[in-house]
Amino acid sequence: MSTNGNNKISLPVINRLPRYYRTVRKMQHNGVTTVSSSELAGMLGTTASQVRQDFNCFGGFGQQGVGYNVDLLSTELESLLMGGDALSTIVIGTGRLGRAISHFLAFDARGFRLIAAFDQHPDEVGSSFGILTVRNINTLGDYCRRYHPQIAVLCIPEEGAAQLAPTLMDLGIRGFWNFSNYDLPSREGVTIVSVHLGDSLTSLGFRVRESLENNP
Amino acid sequence: MSTNGNNKISLPVINRLPRYYRTVRKMQHNGVTTVSSSELAGMLGTTASQVRQDFNCFGGFGQQGVGYNVDLLSTELESLLMGGDALSTIVIGTGRLGRAISHFLAFDARGFRLIAAFDQHPDEVGSSFGILTVRNINTLGDYCRRYHPQIAVLCIPEEGAAQLAPTLMDLGIRGFWNFSNYDLPSREGVTIVSVHLGDSLTSLGFRVRESLENNP
Numbered sequence: 001m002s003t004n005g006n007n008k009i010s011l012p013v014i015n016r017l018p019r020y021y022r023t024v025r026k027m028q029h030n031g032v033t034t035v036s037s038s039e040l041a042g043m044l045g046t047t048a049s050q051v052r053q054d055f056n057c058f059g060g061f062g063q064q065g066v067g068y069n070v071d072l073l074s075t076e077l078e079s080l081l082m083g084g085d086a087l088s089t090i091v092i093g094t095g096r097l098g099r100a101i102s103h104f105l106a107f108d109a110r111g112f113r114l115i116a117a118f119d120q121h122p123d124e125v126g127s128s129f130g131i132l133t134v135r136n137i138n139t140l141g142d143y144c145r146r147y148h149p150q151i152a153v154l155c156i157p158e159e160g161a162a163q164l165a166p167t168l169m170d171l172g173i174r175g176f177w178n179f180s181n182y183d184l185p186s187r188e189g190v191t192i193v194s195v196h197l198g199d200s201l202t203s204l205g206f207r208v209r210e211s212l213e214n215n216p
Numbered sequence: 217m218s219t220n221g222n223n224k225i226s227l228p229v230i231n232r233l234p235r236y237y238r239t240v241r242k243m244q245h246n247g248v249t250t251v252s253s254s255e256l257a258g259m260l261g262t263t264a265s266q267v268r269q270d271f272n273c274f275g276g277f278g279q280q281g282v283g284y285n286v287d288l289l290s291t292e293l294e295s296l297l298m299g300g301d302a303l304s305t306i307v308i309g310t311g312r313l314g315r316a317i318s319h320f321l322a323f324d325a326r327g328f329r330l331i332a333a334f335d336q337h338p339d340e341v342g343s344s345f346g347i348l349t350v351r352n353i354n355t356l357g358d359y360c361r362r363y364h365p366q367i368a369v370l371c372i373p374e375e376g377a378a379q380l381a382p383t384l385m386d387l388g389i390r391g392f393w394n395f396s397n398y399d400l401p402s403r404e405g406v407t408i409v410s411v412h413l414g415d416s417l418t419s420l421g422f423r424v425r426e427s428l429e430n431n432p
Binding site: 104 | 406
């Protein structure tokens, strides 16, 4: 299963796909064998027409009228989202968050393969990191020119991320999973997905305070 | 500074506020003293009219024509987003991710105060957790009835989150920062902000693979 010809899939559609996959996997786990677009829509808080329209971007995933085969849908979504060669991935920053995120990656790889971890702190460099050993950040350039990693996971503060991002792009990194508090500059051919923990926490706080004011 | 009368602020506006705050803090750090709505818009990839419209939900934050005073804007946004009594917060799940997230919270509190941590694993219970000691999850009900925490950070797998969420809501939790792979059921008066690491990683993978196909 591949994308439908040369049509570029829009970002909102792409961002809905992982949730479709998650929902379908749960149904599979619960022994459900077929599902209609309206059932899927109900579970995802969207409309049946939206579901069909999204799936049509990828060839439809099944016959209309009889519902989708859950096993098939799961396989198709998995192949679409995580199929092909694993993306070689490096982690920059091996503090608590870097280690937690790498553990997540090791446990639930989703088409990524962690090949190296880097840090600048003498205490970290040389320490074990799952099955890897933390490398000195000074060796990052040499490493990238030799092994051509495709993805960088940034678990470092804002200043470090701002300084390293352009270098990493020059070294051929094609995708960033960014946990720093910094908005990476965009560049043609480079995909950036940021998880701004501070923003999501701040938004939660504002909404809870507002709710407490209206309904203590 | 409070919200403008009884008008309910829409979620997209609320979700933009932390980014405004982050941008303004960076300008403050760099010694910038005034900023126009169009400069702000440029930094945030939006329009000047959007910025003015967003700020008008909160009384405007300044005079049009002369630009915003950066210090004042920062103070107003901080008070709006994080002001008032700290929200008492508990963490459920003290594995790698729970510890990393709690460290983040301790370092950058943003109006939250971590008061307890719970886990079910005998190895975790009783271990130190920053300045706290990990409590047994069996004591969660008693703890909540006694200390009335307002926020729960869920760093546990899907099954645990599905099982605990309704109980926590019954016990008076008003906000969830959810790191489990589970979409919590909504309930009136309860705010849920989820950080679905798997979804964001999957979306990154799909986009990078698509980009590699078009431009290897």
